[in-house]
Structure formats: structure tokens, C-alpha cells
Amino acid sequence: MMRFVFVAVMMLAALPARAGVEIKEVTTPGGINVWLVEEPSIPFVALEIRFRGGASLDVEGKRGATNLMVGLLEEGAGDLDSQGFAKATEALAAQFSYDASDDAISVSARFLTENRREALELLRLSLIEPTFDDVSLNRVRGQVLAGIRSSEKDPNDIASRNFDALAFGDHPYSTALEGTVQSVSGLTRQDIVDAHANALARDRLYVSAVGDITEAELGVLLDDLLGALPQTGAPLPERADLTLSGGTTVIDFDIPQSVALFGHVGMERDDDDFFAAYLLNTILGGGGFESRLMEEVRVKRGLTYGVYSYLVPKDLAALYLGSVSSANDRIAEAVEVIRSEWARTASEGVSEEELSKAKALLTGAYPLRFDGNGSIARIMVGMQMEDLGVDYIATRNDQLNAVTLEDVNRVAGELLQPEALQFVVVGKPQGL
């Protein structure tokens, strides 16, 4: 039981300016760009690979194809069947994970120094030569369908699905990337093969590595690993037009505690005002216990275990979201308090003291993120996808500190739109 649950802040960050960690921007002999931090003190490497596009590349009528394809990458490749691949991976104690999100396919690998060539050959097989055999397809499809059925009765998932449907019209973002029982049931092997060809290509590839490996060694290994990828994949989807209209939508579901999602349009990651918005959100609902929402909804009134807000700058749309859950007879009050704080912050802005606290929190927390090979590799690949150069490292805290109270309060007036705030409440809420 934690005192409260942290919600991941949707912000990609940079490396701290500290001695001993140097990012090398490397181009392999085969032309793959990769960011590397050599860290020989532990004999393993953390490798992060991203393919931009992700599940949003699903073609019409084939929703869930990318997700199912990613789930099948480790279920048989080359001459190995699913169990053979798993046994080989276990014998090397390598760790691979594959994940599909709206905007990217993520591949995370950890492998030991002494068998890294063998480990990366397995990883290569899974990315380049997956078999997608029917037996595995049907087994993993069954797992995905089980997940979809569970999700249909999970209040948080119900809230997300309904919010996305309201927010994103007919864009891929408007539906769950797992697909529906109907769409997933209809997927064929050819659909999976197509999804693989659409998503895994050199023109959308981002790579970072941290650990016990040199630039020269990494170059050779990466060319072997990724060199055979096709040059191009499917075109990325168009931007999404937000279709939120404000108000409160109640989804009737028999649970004792209502679950609410709320939000409206957000701020793009490359907007000049992004740092001002980030500081604003830290004060309003992103800063854990110190936020205005937590103070008003939990600490003063005991209406919830947790209330949070977060900026969600996706590749093809930017949202400003929040979440709260309260007993059915108290959720109306929680919603009212949130709307009121949203309005108060929009009209009155924040104080100099709140701003300096938020700056202290964000700039002080900055170096704490870089505490391991795996976390540094993840951050570096995210930086590349956000088109941040390695020089961002040295300037990030300065950029945050340069934001003025006027900036934040101007952004508060522009960004926060209490009348546009859309609530989706799942449960049996009273008074909504």
C-alpha cells in the first residue's frame, strides 16, 4: 500500500550536466544513427530501439494488427519455434521486451557482455525474421482477446476508451490499440505480415545504448542487428483533430467508486511555451503532494486517494488530461472542486512562491532520472524522437529557470479552459 501512486509525467527529459556521462552520437558503418553512453562498470548493455508510428499505423478494419504483430515477434523466428526462441533467450539470460503504443513500437533489450553476439542474433531473428506461424498467431490472439474482454469491464479502461472516442473522431487514436474482439478475431497472417512491413523500417528508427560496449563494437553489432530492415515503411497517419466539446459524460457501471478522466486540448512538446505549461501543470496537478488539486481534493477534503493532471503531447495531437476517483456519493464534489481549481488557476494564475517551488522540484529532480543504464538509454531514445539535441542536456534547467511568472500566468489563461474541460465518469455517480 503506497501513500499515493505516481502518475508518469508525459515529458521526455534530458541528461544532467554531470561529469562522467558522455553521450556519443555515433553513425554505424551501415548508416544507423545511435546515441551511446559507455559505462563499463557493470558487464551488460541496455539497448533501446524505437520505430515511430506504432499502433496508429493500423489500416482501416485491421485495428489491433500492429499490437498483435508486436506480441508475436518473440513467438517464433528463423528456425526457432516459440518455445525454442524462449529457451535460447533464457539460456543466454538475455531480456527482450516488445511493446506497441499509439506512436511507437518499443524494443528494450538487456544482454550480458560475454554472450552479446549470440543474444543480438536472437533479437535480430525476432525483428527481421519472425515466422508469424498460425499456431502462435492463434495462441497470442487468444491472449489478446482475453485482455480485451477484461478491459471491457475495467473502469479505468472504460473511461479511457470513452474519452478517446470523444476526443479523436475517426483518427486511430479514438480506439484502443488492442482492437476489438471483432477486429482481432478477423486478423489473418497476411495482416500481421503487412503490419510488420508497415511498422519496422529504417526511415523511422531510433536507437540508444548504454553499458559495457565501445563505439566500434556497437557499430558492428547494430549493423548486423538492424541492417536488413527495409528502408521505408507505411506513411505516418495525419494529425488528429480534437473533437472534445466539454461537459460531463457518465458511463453507467456498477462499482462503488466512480472513476473519472478529464481533459481538453494540451500543448505541443515543441511549443515555445512548453516549459511554462510544464511548470503550470506541476503547480496545478502534476507535482504530487504539493499540487493544488491534491491539496484541495485529497488533503483538505479527503475526497480521493489521488488526483493528478498531466500534459500528453502525443505525436499527432496534444492533450491536457487528469484523473480522479471517488466514492459514488462524493465524486460530484470532487468534479466540482477540480473545475473550480481549473477556473481559479486560469483566471488568477499562480504565485511567485508556487513557481519557485515548482522550479526547485523540477530542476532538482532532473539529475535523479539518470540512475541506471536502462533509464539513461530510455531517456536518450526519447530525446531523439523529440528531436532534442544532446546540447539540450546543458540548457534544460536554464530554460526552465528562465520561465517567468508572466509566462506561466499568460499560459494559464490560454491553456486552461474550464468550460471546455470534458469529464468522463464511469460508475454510479450521484449528482452528475
Added chain:
Amino acid sequence: MSRIIALAAGLVMTAISVQAQEQVSDFQLDNGMQVVVIEDHRAPVVMHMVWYRAGSADEPAGASGVAHFLEHLLFKGTDTMEPGEFSATVAANGGRDNAFTSYDYTAYFQRVAADRLELMMQMESDRMINLRLGEAEILTERQVIIEERNQRTENSPGALMREQLSAAQYYNHRYGVPIIGWRHEMETLSLEDALAYYRTYYAPNNAALIVAGDVEPDEVLELAKTYYGVLPANPDLGPRNRTQEPPQTSARRMVFEDPRVAQPYVTRSYLAPERNPGDQKTAAALTLLAELLGGGTTSLMNERLQFEQKLAVYSGAHYRGSSLDQTTFDLTVVPAQGVTLEDAEAAMDAVLVEFVEAGVNSQHLDRIKMQLRASQIYERDSVESMANRYGHALTSGLGIEDVQAWPDVLQAVTEEDILAAARMVFDERQSVTGWLTGVSAEVTQ
């Protein structure tokens, strides 16, 4: 080929595991407080944790949830700190803080820049003895923990069933009572309940300090002496003698029905021995048994139920040895569409029978041991997880030497040990089997 790789890896890793142990120093303060320092100088960060040897299983009857309630209340004021000032100060220093409660422990932590360690020690030692609580904040925070129970438990049929399963598993031990508390008792928790628990258990001789990160052991010890070493021990602190289980002589079964269940499953727990100081061999065998039976893609349950018989979409076995008193060995099977819980359970039982009759697959065991050795390397990438491992063990009746011996104890387990552990633990008289299901029709199919 793989045998050679595993051998080479084993040699390298033996050296590494020695190295890893040298990163850990431990001390004891005069007042009885244990201090563990784990060094990692790669980043200028420190994790500061205080673990109390007191959890929900140490609560008095009728006050379930008070350990967790008190954990929340420790973020209110002390003689010198305003309510909320603790977390605000951590945030002002760019850190994050939180706390967690389990059956055997309550732990508080801050993750901050390494040069802020002293401030964290000053504040954490302050609230070990100087807590000040008012009636009003008790009432508000009680609403918060009830909303937390709503979120974690009442809104989740799986969580509600697990609560009932645990209650059925333990006749007489507090592990049968949920950590967060039974709702009707949570609603009556008072200021006096919280303070009584606080006065009894929050003392340096009942705590372990774990500091992990970019620190020097000598410097940590000096700071610990300054801030924690001056606190008085609680002379009345008794041994952790909880009510124990009588012999369990009848298998229990339950069906938990809830219309919110979309994906039925069957789960079974068996009462099982835990890791004990100087005596971890059986627990190590059970740890490997869980891996062999249901630990991953190539486990026996997976092979039989998912790959061959295609009866399940998920299966798994789980055993957690770090526990002060008797723990459980758990099995779960999520049947495929159209497969009844009855058939899923029968297939699960057939796997157990097969395992005990056919014995251990040696290659599989080798792969698991290889992964366990590698996990010592991977774990060094996260001092937080090392800190948690030490804290968990030291509040579950184990010592530093047990933590450090554990990897070798695991490697020394033989196939015969595992089979003996399996024969011992799969005693249906000590088991609870639960079916989670959406509608009653499915149960009787």
C-alpha cells in the same frame, strides 16, 4: 554450445557477485538501529529508507488497517514540522518521497540528490518520535484510506477474491487480514489506535536504515549516529510472536461471483514455509519449483496448458520466500475461451502430478540458474531494487548474511531438493482453491 556459454558466464559471475557484496556495508547503532549502506557512484543520487519491523500483521485485533493508516499520518506534522511540510521540503530539494506498508513492515523513503542526505535523516529521525496529530486530520485522512480501499479493492473483483482467499488460508495468523484493513474496522480507526501503534513500534531498535547510492559508508554512519543514534530505544519492545497457524487439515474451496468479471480464472494457494535465518534451503527449492512450474514461457504449466492442450491463455506459479511467518505457494490458470474452470483446474492438477512423477528437466533448471546468476548483474543497475531487497529481508526475520548467502543457496539446490519441496508443499489439506467467475452458470457447466 549453450553449456559452454553458461559455464563461462558462471565463472565471470562468481567474481562479480563477490564484487557486488563488497558494495554493501552494515553497522548497528548503540540504540539497536541497523544501518545498511549500498554504494553506487554512477549518479549523484541517494535513496534514503527507514524500514520498521512492524506491518499489518502486528496490529491488534479489531484495528485492521492501522499500520497503513499511521503510514499516511506520518506525513502530518511533528513538534517542529507543519502538516505537509515533510513532503514539501523533499520536493523543494528536488526529491520525491513516499511510503509503503505490508504485512511485515512499514517503510518510508526519499530519493534525492546525494548532498541532501543529512536533511532527509534529520526529518525522518524527527518523525520517528515527535509525531503530532490532531483529531481533524485523522478524520480527513481516514476518508482518504477508505477511498484507497475503494480504488484498490472494492472496484476490483480479483482483489476482493484474493482478500477472501487469504482469510480462508490463515485460520489464526494475521496474514489472513488485508493490509489495508477490513472496511468496517477502518471506519472506526481512531487517533488513539494510531498513536498506540506508533508508540509501540516506531523506535530505533525496531528499524533498519538503508542508504543506497552515491555515498561513503563512513559518512553515512556518522550522520546516522548524529540523527538516529541519539533517539531512545523502546525497552518494552517484545519479540514478534504472532498467533500461529494450527495444523491445517481440510482443503478449502470458494467460488467468488461478480458480474464485473470478464475473464474467469482458477487460483490455488498452499501454505508454505518461508526463508528463515540460516535455513533457506527449502525456500530456495520452492523458489526454483515456482520457476519450473509456472515462471515463464518455457515453464511446465505453460508448455502443457497453453502450448499443447491449448486450455489456457495464462498460467503461472508464484512463491515469495521473504516473509516473517508461513507464506504461500500460489498457482493460477486463466482458461481459454470456452474452457470451464473445472477443466482448467483438472489440467492444472495433472501438471502437478506429472511434475512430481517425472522429475525435474535438467536443462530447464540450468537455464533458470543461469538467469538467476545474471539477475545479480542486472540488479546492480538499480540500487533502489537492491535497497528494497535488503529492507524487505531485514524486516522479515532475515539477516544481512542471509541476503548475501541467498544467491549461492539458490545455485546449490538440487533436483532432489525441488522434488522433495514439491511433495511437501502440494498438500491439499493446507490449500485454498478459488474460482473467480462472472455468472453462476459458468461454474456448474
